[in-house]
Amino acid sequence: MVIKRYIGNTMQDVMTQVKADLGSDAIILNTKRIRKKGFFSWFSKPLIEVTAAIDNAIIGFSNHGTKEVGDTRDITRDDSYYKFERKVDAMEEMIRQLVTEFERDKDMEPQKTYGENRAYFDILISNEVNQKYALEIMEKAMAEYNGSERDFSKCFEQVILDYLGSDIQPIELIPGQRKVVLFVGPTGVGKTTTLAKLAAGFAIEDVKKVGLITADTYRIAAVDQLRVYAEILGIPMSVIYSPKDISSALDEHGDRDIVLIDTAGRSIKDENHEKEIKEIIEYGNIDDVYLVISANSTYQGCLDILKSYEFLGKYKLIFTKMDEITTYGTIINCKIISGKPLSYITTGQNVPVDIEIANIHKIKDLLMGNKDHEGSG
Ligand SMILES: Nc1nc2c(ncn2[C@@H]2O[C@H](COP(=O)(O)OP(=O)(O)OP(=O)(O)O)[C@@H](O)[C@H]2O)c(=O)[nH]1
Numbered sequence: 143m144v145i146k147r148y149i150g151n152t153m154q155d156v157m158t159q160v161k162a163d164l165g166s167d168a169i170i171l172n173t174k175r176i177r178k179k180g181f182f183s184w185f186s187k188p189l190i191e192v193t194a195a196i197d198n199a200i201i202g203f204s205n206h207g208t209k210e211v212g213d214t215r216d217i218t219r220d221d222s223y224y225k226f227e228r229k230v231d232a233m234e235e236m237i238r239q240l241v242t243e244f245e246r247d248k249d250m251e252p253q254k255t256y257g258e259n260r261a262y263f264d265i266l267i268s269n270e271v272n273q274k275y276a277l278e279i280m281e282k283a284m285a286e287y288n289g290s291e292r293d294f295s296k297c298f299e300q301v302i303l304d305y306l307g308s309d310i311q312p313i314e315l316i317p318g319q320r321k322v323v324l325f326v327g328p329t330g331v332g333k334t335t336t337l338a339k340l341a342a343g344f345a346i347e348d349v350k351k352v353g354l355i356t357a358d359t360y361r362i363a364a365v366d367q368l369r370v371y372a373e374i375l376g377i378p379m380s381v382i383y384s385p386k387d388i389s390s391a392l393d394e395h396g397d398r399d400i401v402l403i404d405t406a407g408r409s410i411k412d413e414n415h416e417k418e419i420k421e422i423i424e425y426g427n428i429d430d431v432y433l434v435i436s437a438n439s440t441y442q443g444c445l446d447i448l449k450s451y452e453f454l455g456k457y458k459l460i461f462t463k464m465d466e467i468t469t470y471g472t473i474i475n476c477k478i479i480s481g482k483p484l485s486y487i488t489t490g491q492n493v494p495v496d497i498e499i500a501n502i503h504k505i506k507d508l509l510m511g512n513k514d515h516e517g518s519g
């Protein structure tokens with residue numbers, strides 16, 4: 143058997159080549175779209191590659207098989223015999239290729255197709271929801287759908303809402319009780335900005351007595367960054383240089399309704415960081431800890447962050463930079479990995495306006511590509 147590859151711009155173009163080279167008895171084993179090699183090829187149209195085959199015997203026969211006088215071969219019988227053998231060979235080749243492709247794809251593609259509901263699985267994947275979770279969500283939605291009279295879309299949306307969790311935990315003030323809140327998270331995610339937004343909200347909108355403490359003395363500019371906000375808002379601010387100083391700093395804010403503590407963003411690989419945060423929580427008798435995560439973190443990034451802050455035990459999630467993202471899977475991924483409640487999302491650099499209490503209906507709508515959030519509560 144002769145197997146050859148042909149490449150052309152269109153299917154018709156390639157078929158003409160195959161026919162001219164192997165004749166009309168050739169069998170097509172495989173067709174696929176390919177790209178030319180090199181950077182600029184990504185901007186050009188894909189090419190068509192066809193793998194075609196023909197049995198040697200056929201080539202030999204058609205080239206030299208003119209029936210001569212005295213030749214006793216039965217051409218008709220030979221012809222059908224070869225055709226049959228060729229078909230078997232071609233099928234064998236096709237099966238071999240299918241098995242190879244199946245083996246290659248089985249870890250990448252879910253084997254379930256979900257029939258007409260496949261689009262919902264695709265929504266999850268295109269939002270970068272981890273595939274394992276996407277499969278889990280689909281299973282739950284299918285189970286819900288099979289046992290009810292509702293549309294699949296309703297079941298799917300309900301499962302998404304269940305995964306996001308209705309237990310939203312923004313900062314709640316109890317009258318007559320001071321609340322001490324700590325913000326932690328990786329470098330540059332928006333801890334200080336978020337804290338300033340919340341400080342402004344409590345001080346201006348809720349007319350509460352707010353105090354600020356920063357434990358971020360690693361960068362010279364960090365203290366000034368918070369001081370600017372404290373001065374604009376007219377609220378007291380203290381700086382601590384060691385975790386043990388937290389209790390005396392909190393004493394300075396004894397009359398406050400709420401004290402917000404900023405920490406230094408540090409590499410999650412920094413072992414001292416964990417020790418310092420633990421000491422602040424212990425010496426400061428902290429009421430609530432908020433872990434700030436950028437909504438544009440990758441799945442692996444989320445895994446690493448959540449693992450390195452596991453020591454916190456109890457905390458709530460804040461997602462920043464929602465204005466910068468186009469996929470919303472990070473929120474679901476982090477929620478599933480950590481099991482912690484959502485609290486706020488931030489939507490831009492403007493202090494104090496670009497912050498909202500997390501709304502699971504709105505997040506669900508963003509995930510589903512629904513632009514209209516009115517009436518979602
Ligand atoms: N687009 C956008 N940018 C944000 C948001 N929140 C914060 N930023 C920006 O992110 C950058 C870092 O913000 P910071 O508040 O300094 O972050 P941080 O976590 O305190 O940083 P470190 O203290 O260095 O760890 C700044 O440029 C902010 O304006 C947001 O919701 N959207």
Ligand SMILES: [Mg+2]
Pocket residue numbers: 333334335358364404405406407
């Ligand atoms: Mg900061």
